[in-house]
Amino acid sequence: MIEPQREIFALFGNPVAHSLSPVMHNTAFRKMNIHGQYIPFCVKNLEDAVRGIRGLNIRGVSVTIPFKTTVIAYLDETDDEALKVGAVNTIVNEGGRLTGHNTDWQGIILTLRNAMEIEGKTFVILGAGGTARAALFGILRGGGRPVIVNRTREKGEQLAKEWGCPFYPLEETGKITAECLVNTTSVGMAPDTDRSPIPRELLTGYRWVMDVIYNPLKTKLLRDAEDSGCTVLSGLDMFVHQGAEQLKLWTGREPPRDLMRQVVQERLMAKDRGSGAGYIDK
Ligand code: ATR
Numbered sequence: 001m002i003e004p005q006r007e008i009f010a011l012f013g014n015p016v017a018h019s020l021s022p023v024m025h026n027t028a029f030r031k032m033n034i035h036g037q038y039i040p041f042c043v044k045n046l047e048d049a050v051r052g053i054r055g056l057n058i059r060g061v062s063v064t065i066p067f068k069t070t071v072i073a074y075l076d077e078t079d080d081e082a083l084k085v086g087a088v089n090t091i092v093n094e095g096g097r098l099t100g101h102n103t104d105w106q107g108i109i110l111t112l113r114n115a116m117e118i119e120g121k122t123f124v125i126l127g128a129g130g131t132a133r134a135a136l137f138g139i140l141r142g143g144g145r146p147v148i149v150n151r152t153r154e155k156g157e158q159l160a161k162e163w164g165c166p167f168y169p170l171e172e173t174g175k176i177t178a179e180c181l182v183n184t185t186s187v188g189m190a191p192d193t194d195r196s197p198i199p200r201e202l203l204t205g206y207r208w209v210m211d212v213i214y215n216p217l218k219t220k221l222l223r224d225a226e227d228s229g230c231t232v233l234s235g236l237d238m239f240v241h242q243g244a245e246q247l248k249l250w251t252g253r254e255p256p257r258d259l260m261r262q263v264v265q266e267r268l269m270a271k272d273r274g275s276g277a278g279y280i281d282k
Pocket of ligand 1 (some may be wrong): 104126127128129130131139150152155156184197199213257
């Protein structure tokens, strides 16, 4: 139920029914003593929904699939980082003026930084979609050297050209020497939990392997990587950090990241046991 006099925050996506963002943000609001409420909206018309942010004085919005790129056209301003990534996942409403930001790249870089020094290392990025762009931006910002690997050659080559980095087709991944591999594709996401974007024998050369998928918590890629002696970094950390950076933009305060991680993890574990709801955003 929506309580009166609360500051309203929202998720815009389609679908949103199984998103874990509401439980994560509402838990953070309670802990931070913020009288806020975060509500998921399954958006039918994006332009009308964005107008509704101003009309209803919604203080902040998370934007997810499939609106991260199209939403830019309806905002008053988008920061340079989100423009370069080409996607907005966060809207801040300051007195009716809507600004767009991207915290996905921060989610990726904070997850990597917790495990290693990024500067000077080589990172294989699997995929060439929006999440790959966020990874590219974050890794370049951190002083790392990205290499793009993608199933479809033209898409991968195009992205690599735009960002000034090397490209390899998926079947030539074995030729690359790199410290870390980051999967940005959806291969291995529930319900396809027995699939991995890359054969296990190609993982032995990496010290770290990160997956942006957090459902399941341990994807086949991460299970294979662990068996190959790699240190694994989960999509859960990225999800929590991108959400925490949204809260920072909305409130100017540091959110309780450990608690946010804990509630999301509990929900996902309950789901693994078959007793909880599913989830959907990546
Ligand atoms: P997002 O915005 O979440 O990154 P996207 O734009 O749909 O999603 O991009 C998905 C990426 O995952 C693409 O690079 C896609 O490869 P293609 O360019 O060849 O389509 C990659 N991908 C999706 N399914 C895949 C699969 N089964 N095997 C390999 N790559 C896959």
